[in-house]
Amino acid sequence: MQRNKIHIVYGATASGKTDQAVRLALAAPDSVIINADSMQIYKEIPIITNQPTEEERKGLPHLLFGHRSITEHSDLTKWLHEVADTINEQTRLGKKIILVGGTGMYLKCLIEGVTTIPEIPREVREGIVAQILADGLPVVYDNLIKLDEQSQKLKPADTQRIIRAYEVVLHTGRSIFDWQKQPNKKFFEISDFVIHYLNISRQKTYEKINYRFLKMLEWGVAEEAGNAGNIFDKAVLSGKKLSDLPAHKAHGLRELIAYTKGEMSLEAAIQKAQQVTRNYAKRQLTWWRGWSLGLEKQLEIVEYEVLS
Structure with a gap:
């Protein structure tokens, strides 16, 4: 491993990213492993999100894993600033950086940068969604075109x-297409990265997804889901919306919560949870094929064949 590079371990869910990141870190003293998975940040659901166990961590520093509550709202913007700050801090300390995770859009934006569109208040989007429910999408689309002719695209x-x-044109007064023509805000240079x-x-x-989910049941994931369901219920009673809590969308969690509430049989919950996770893996594989096409000319990609 090169000392001055930011190493990213990426692959579909259940491909063995944790083990590969640990192998890289063990081979390079003073390495830290930083989470790049949008769901592994939540402390109450380590099993369903497949966070590395203490045994799997091999005594190595693992940062930004399980450090937020499932009652918190987190998003791409928050993660980008948090991970960029963490990378810079650890680099100043002389550490070698290994990012590991399967949330492709997070990694893409970290590498390529993001548009400089200001953050849009959540209330703006909620108002648009309410308008769609009340008047229908065609009406909202027509209203959008009146404000932003470029949206006819x-x-x-x-x-x-x-x-x-x-929401962009309502809040900023400018077309999203004009914003997208602006240079991206970059956190690092593309050449700073190596993708494994x-x-x-x-x-x-x-096959690995199906097997892993059955093992999760042995490790207590149903109890974990039941506890998470209770926390979500209390959050809703306090005035929060599930739609504002991304942790609720963790693959397999909603199905297991339904099982713990008697709304779904265990067999049905297992089958559905395995299916939604397989669908996610399919999207990850498809996304990588599209995104990686032009990357090799800009940064180093090291490929590993997973056979078992």
């Missing part, structure tokens, strides 16, 4: 992009 049925374009990609076949990752 969007497909009339593309709900998420319409909401995003609408775990190449695993779709069939193999599906």
